[in-house]
Amino acid sequence: MSTEDKFDAKADEVKGKIKQTTGRVTGDEELESEGTVEKMKGNLKQAVEKVKDVFKD
Template identity: 60%
Template sequence: MGTDDKIDAKADQVKGKVKEGVGDATGDRELQGEGKVDQAKGHLKEAAEKVKDAFKKD
C-alpha cells in the first residue's frame, strides 16, 4: 500500500470518527451520519489498496 494512500485512508477514518463523536455529543444526527460515511470511505480505500498490494506481490 502506498504511503500517501494509506495516510489518506486513515485520515478519512479519523475524520469520520471525530465527526461521529461530535455528532453524538451535540445530538446532530446528520453529523453522525457524515462521520459514518467518512469512516466507511476510509475503510473502502484501505481495502482497495490491500487488494492492489496482493496482486503486486504475485
C-alpha cells in the same frame, strides 16, 4: 499500498470518527451520519489498497 494512500485512508477514517462522535455528543444526527460515511470511506480505501498490494506481488 503507498504511504500517501495509507495516510489518506487513515485520515478519512479519523475525520469520520471525530465527526461521528461530535454528532453523537451534540445530538446532530446529520453530522453523525456524515462521520459514519466518511469513516466507512476510509476503511474501504484501505481494503482496496490491500487488494492492490496482493495482486501487485
